[in-house]
Amino acid sequence: MKIEASIKDCMKRRVITVASSTTVRQAARLVLEEHVGTLPVVDEAGVLLGVVRLNDLLGVFMPDFVTLLDNIDFVHDFGALEQGEPRLGPEVAGLTMSRLAGPPVAVEEDSGLMHALATLIKHQWQDLPVVDKEGRLVGIASRVDIAVAFFAHWLRDEASA
Amino acid sequence: MSPAQGVSSLIFVATLVIILSERLDATIVAMAGGVAMVTVGTAMGFYSQGQALRSVDFDTLGLLLGIMILALLLEKTGFFQYMAILAGKLSRGNPWVLLIMLGSTTTLLSTVMPNVTVIVLIVPVTILIAEILGISPVPLLMAEALFSNTGGVATLVGDPPNVMIASAAGFSFNDFLTHTAPLVLMCLLAALIVLRVVYRAELGEPPKNVEALMRLDERQALTDPRGMNKVLIVLGMVILLFLVQGPLGLTSAFIALAGAAAGLVWVRPSMEETLKGMEWSLLLFFAGLFVTVGGLEAAGVLDLLASVVAALAQANLLLASVSVLVGAALVSTVVNNVPLTIALIPMVAGVGDLGVPTSPLWWALALGAGLGGNATIMGATPNMVAVALSQKTRVPITSRLWMRAGLPVMIVTCFVATVLFVVFFGWMKTP
Numbered sequence: 001m002k003i004e005a006s007i008k009d010c011m012k013r014r015v016i017t018v019a020s021s022t023t024v025r026q027a028a029r030l031v032l033e034e035h036v037g038t039l040p041v042v043d044e045a046g047v048l049l050g051v052v053r054l055n056d057l058l059g060v061f062m063p064d065f066v067t068l069l070d071n072i073d074f075v076h077d078f079g080a081l082e083q084g085e086p087r088l089g090p091e092v093a094g095l096t097m098s099r100l101a102g103p104p105v106a107v108e109e110d111s112g113l114m115h116a117l118a119t120l121i122k123h124q125w126q127d128l129p130v131v132d133k134e135g136r137l138v139g140i141a142s143r144v145d146i147a148v149a150f151f152a153h154w155l156r157d158e159a160s161a
Numbered sequence: 162m163s164p165a166q167g168v169s170s171l172i173f174v175a176t177l178v179i180i181l182s183e184r185l186d187a188t189i190v191a192m193a194g195g196v197a198m199v200t201v202g203t204a205m206g207f208y209s210q211g212q213a214l215r216s217v218d219f220d221t222l223g224l225l226l227g228i229m230i231l232a233l234l235l236e237k238t239g240f241f242q243y244m245a246i247l248a249g250k251l252s253r254g255n256p257w258v259l260l261i262m263l264g265s266t267t268t269l270l271s272t273v274m275p276n277v278t279v280i281v282l283i284v285p286v287t288i289l290i291a292e293i294l295g296i297s298p299v300p301l302l303m304a305e306a307l308f309s310n311t312g313g314v315a316t317l318v319g320d321p322p323n324v325m326i327a328s329a330a331g332f333s334f335n336d337f338l339t340h341t342a343p344l345v346l347m348c349l350l351a352a353l354i355v356l357r358v359v360y361r362a363e364l365g366e367p368p369k370n371v372e373a374l375m376r377l378d379e380r381q382a383l384t385d386p387r388g389m390n391k392v393l394i395v396l397g398m399v400i401l402l403f404l405v406q407g408p409l410g411l412t413s414a415f416i417a418l419a420g421a422a423a424g425l426v427w428v429r430p431s432m433e434e435t436l437k438g439m440e441w442s443l444l445l446f447f448a449g450l451f452v453t454v455g456g457l458e459a460a461g462v463l464d465l466l467a468s469v470v471a472a473l474a475q476a477n478l479l480l481a482s483v484s485v486l487v488g489a490a491l492v493s494t495v496v497n498n499v500p501l502t503i504a505l506i507p508m509v510a511g512v513g514d515l516g517v518p519t520s521p522l523w524w525a526l527a528l529g530a531g532l533g534g535n536a537t538i539m540g541a542t543p544n545m546v547a548v549a550l551s552q553k554t555r556v557p558i559t560s561r562l563w564m565r566a567g568l569p570v571m572i573v574t575c576f577v578a579t580v581l582f583v584v585f586f587g588w589m590k591t592p
Contacts, residue, residue, distance in 0.1 A: 063292060064553035068285035071239065074246060074381035079373030080295030 007116045008109040010149035011130045011139035017042045020049060020098040024060055027052065027097060038127035038140065041101045046136040048129055050101030057100065060092055106131045109138055113150050120146065162465070165207035169460035172197050173504075176453050180500050187500070188442040191449030198456035208459040216455025217448050220328040220414045221321075225444060227417025228318055231396055232278045233438045234424045238389035239382045241282035244270065246379040249290040254371035256296050256364045260356065263287055264304040268312030268349060272319050273400065276309040276543040277440075284550045290377075292554075294368040299556050300360040303566045306547040307352060307535050311574060314531030315345040317403065317413060321443075322502035322530045327413065329506045330523040334403035334413070336592055340524050341531075344581050348532065348574040355573050359566045388428050395424040450503045458507050467511025474517045479586055483579060485509075486525035490575045493533025494540050502530050521582075521589045528578045536571035538563050 018027055018039045027039055031054070039057075041050040063081060066072065106129040107116050120128050120143060128146070130139040162170075176194030180187045195213070202208020235241070248266040252259035263283070270279045283305055291298035313320035317327045317337045326332065357364070368374075383389060399420035402409070406416060425432075457463055474481040485505075492501055505526055513519040534541030538548050538560055544567070551558040582589060 063555075065285065065288040065292065065550075068550060068553055069289060071242065071382060071384065072289075074242070074378045075289065075293075076376045076378065077293070077370070077373035079293030079370030081292050083369075 005113055005149055005153065006109070007107055007111045007113060007128075007130055007141055007146070008139065010113070010145045011109075011141040012145065013139045015040060015129075015137060015140045017137065018052065018097050019043075020096060020101075022097045023093065024057065024095045024100070025093040027057055031057065036127075038125070038129075039097070040129045040137055040140065041097050041104075042137050048104045048106055048131050048135055048137045050097070050104050051106075051125075051129060052097050052101050053125065056102065060095060060100070104135075105129070106137075108133065113146060113153075116141065116146055117150065163461070165202075165205050165460040166462045166465065168201055168205065169198065169207065169456045170462050172201060173453055173457045173462075176450075177500060177504060181496055186442075187497075188446040188449065191446045191453065193449075195449040195452030198453045202456045202459065208456045212459055213452045213455055216458065217451045218325065218328050220412055221325050221451075222444055222447060223412075223414025224318065224324050224328075224417045225321065225447070227414065227419075227421040228273075228275060229439055230421035230435070231392065231399070231417070231424055232274050233435050234428055234430065235274070235389065235392045235396070236278060236282060236438065237430065237435075238385040238392065240389045240393070241270065241279065242286050242382040243379045243389075245283045245286035245290075246377050246382055249286070250375055250377065250379070254294055254368040254374050256294070256300070256366060256368060257357070259290070259294075260301055260304050260360075260364065261353065263290075263301055264308045264353070267305040268308045271309040271312040272316045273396065275440075276313050276320060276541075277546055279309055280306060280543045280546045281550075284547055286382075288550070288554050290374060293370055293373050293377075295370065296366045296368055297363045297556055298551070298554050299558060299562065300356065300363050300566075302547050302551055302558065303360075303563070304356055306541075306544050307356075307567060307570050308349065309543050310534050310541050311345060311348055311352060311532065311570075314348075314528060315342040318417070320498075320531060321447075322498050323527055324413070325447075325502055325506055326523050326527050329510055330519065330592070332523065332592060333407045335407065337527075340589065341527055344528065344578050347581060348577050351573045351577045352570045355569050356566060359569060391427045392424055395420050395427065398423070446499075447503070450500065454503060454507050458511075463507045463511045464514070466508050467515060470508060471512045471515040471517050474512055474522065478518065478521060478590075479583065482521040482525040482586070482589070483583065485522050486529040486579055486582060487575070489526050489529025490533030490571070493530050494536035494571065497539065498530040498534050498541060502526065505530075518590055520592050521586065524589050525582065528582065529575070532574045532578055533571060535574065536564070536568050538567075540567075540571075 016030060016034045016036045016039065018041055020041055037054040039052040040048055041052060043049055105123055107119055109130050109132055116128055127140050127142045129137055130141060132138050172194060176190055179185055179190045199208060199210060199213045244266050245263065248262040249259060252262045267279055267283055284302060287301050287305060288298045291301055317323055317334045323337065399416055402411060402416045509519055509522050509526065538544045548558045
C-alpha cells in the first residue's frame with residue numbers, strides 16, 4: 001500500500017479554539033454549542049500553546065479521590081456525590097484553560113498519515129492539531145478523519161490490484 | 162573516651178541528625194552513614210567490613226521482606242477493599258458504628274500486615290463511603306491511622322520497631338501476645354472513647370443515601386478471589402507457625418520467608434510486577450543504620466552508655482522502665498520511631514550484658530515508640546500516608562486537625578499503658 005496523502009488532505013480547516021484566559025464555564029458552552037471534544041489553546045497570532053481535551057474538562061467535575069481507587073466496578077450508586085453540586089463553586093467554573101491544557105502536541109501540515117496516526121495513538125488522543133512551520137494552528141484532524149483517509153487508500157489499492 | 166569512640170559517635174550522631182532533619186532521603190543518609198563508619202573504622206582499626214556485615218540483623222530484614230511479599234500478593238487480590246466495604250455495609254451507614262467497624266478492621270489487619278499497606282488500601286474506600294453518605298471523612302481517616310499505629314504494637318509483626326525489638330531481645334510472637342497485646346486492647350478502647358468525645362458533632366451527622374452504601378458490591382472488589390484464598394491460607398499457616406515458633410525453634414525471618422515462598426509458588430504472579438511494589442528503600446534504610454550502629458558498638462560507645470543506664474536500672478528498674486516508656490513516647494511524637502528504636506536497641510542490649518534484667522525495658526520501648534507516634538503527623542509513617550491521601554478530599558487533614566484527635570489519643574493511650582505497665586510490672590519482668 002502506498003499512501004501519498006498528507007494530513008492536510010484530511011484535516012478540517014475550521015477549528016474551534018480557546019485562549020489561555022478562557023474559563024471552564026466558557027469552554028463548556030463551546031463544547032455544548034459546537035459539539036467538539038478537543039479545544040486547542042492559541043495565542044493572538046494563532047500559535048498553538050496547548051491542548052484541552054474533553055477528559056481535562058470533565059476531570060474538573062470529578063472528585064479528586066476517585067483517582068485513588070484503582071477499581072470502581074463495585075460502586076453502583078454514587079449516593080450524595082450524584083445529588084449536591086459540591087464541585088461547581090465559582091472557583092471551579094472560573095478555572096482557566098492555562099491551568100487545564102496539556103502540552104501542544106501537533107503535527108505539521110505536510111506530515112504523512114502514518115506519522116499522524118502514530119502521534120495520535122501514542123498520546124491516546126481523539127483529535128490531532130495540525131500546525132504550519134511557524135507553529136500556527138491551521139487545522140485539526142479527528143481519529144475518524146485520519147482513519148477514513150487511511151482506509152480509503154488501502155481499499156482503493158486493493159480494488160485496483 | 163577513646164578517639165575511636167569519639168569519631169564513631171560523631172558519625173552516628175551526624176547520620177541521625179541529617180535523617181531527622183528530613184533534608185535528605187533517610188535511606189540515602191543511612192547508606193552513606195554506614196559506608197562512612199566502615200571506612201573510618203577500617204582506617205582507625207576499630208571496625209572491619211566483616212564486622213559490618215555481621216552487624217546487619219538479617220532476622221529483621223528477612224521478616225520484613227517475607228511479610229512485604231505476602232502483603233503484595235494479598236493486595237493484588239482486592240482483599241483489603243473487600244474488607245473495607247464489608248465493614249462499611251455492616252455499619253448500615255451509622256457514622257459512629259462505621260468508625261468502629263472500619264477502625265477495628267484496620268486494627269486487625271495492621272496486627273499482621275504492614276501498617277502503610279493497610280492504610281494505603283483502606284483509606285480510598287473509606288473516603289468513597291464517606292462521600293456516598295455525605296459525611297465528613299476526617300473522623301474515619303483519623304481513627305484508621307491511629308488504630309493502625311496502636312494495633313501494630315500488639316504483635317511481633319505489627320510494626321517495624323517490634324520486629325527489631327523481638328530480634329534483639331529474643332522475644333517470640335507469643336511473648337508479644339501475652340505482654341503488649343492486652344495493654345494495647347485497653348489502649349484501643351480508651352482511644353475509642355477519646356474519638357467519641359472529640360468527634361461527637363461530626364459523628365452525629367445524619368447519613369444520607371444509606372441505600373447507595375448498601376448497594377456497594379464487595380464481591381466485585383475482589384479481583385482475584387482464588388488468589389485471595391490461597392494467600393489467606395498461607396498467611397494463616399504463617400501465623401500458626403509464629404504461635405509455635407518457640408518449641409519448634411524457628412526464627413521469625415524463616416517463617417515469614419517460608420510463607421512468602423509458599424505464597425509465590427502457589428500464586429505464581431509475575432515477579433517483575435510483584436517486586437515493583439516492594440519497599441526496598443525501607444530495607445536498605447535498616448541495613449544502613451544497622452551497619453552504622455554496628456560501628457558504634459565495635460568502638461565500645463554503647464558499653465559506655467549502657468554502664469550509665471545500667472546503674473540507673475539497677476537502682477530502680479521500675480523507674481528506669483517507665484522513663485523509657487514515657488521518654489520513647491515523647492521523642493516519637495516528633496521523630497519517626499524506626500530510627501529511634503534502632504538507636505536505642507544496642508543500648509538496652511548493652512544494659513543486659515551488664516547483668517540487668519532487660520525485659521521490662523524492651524516492653525517499655527515497644528509501647529512508648531509505638532504509642533508516641535500518634536500525636537503528630539510526622540510521628541509515624543501511616544499518619545503521613547493518611548494525610549497525603551486526605552489532600553484529595555474536600556477536608557484535607559492539616560496539622561491542627563490532626564492534633565485535635567491525635568494528641569489526646571496519644572496522651573490517653575500512653576497514660577493507660579503506663580498505669581497498666583506499673584500494675585503488671587511483675588509480669589513485664591518476664592520475657
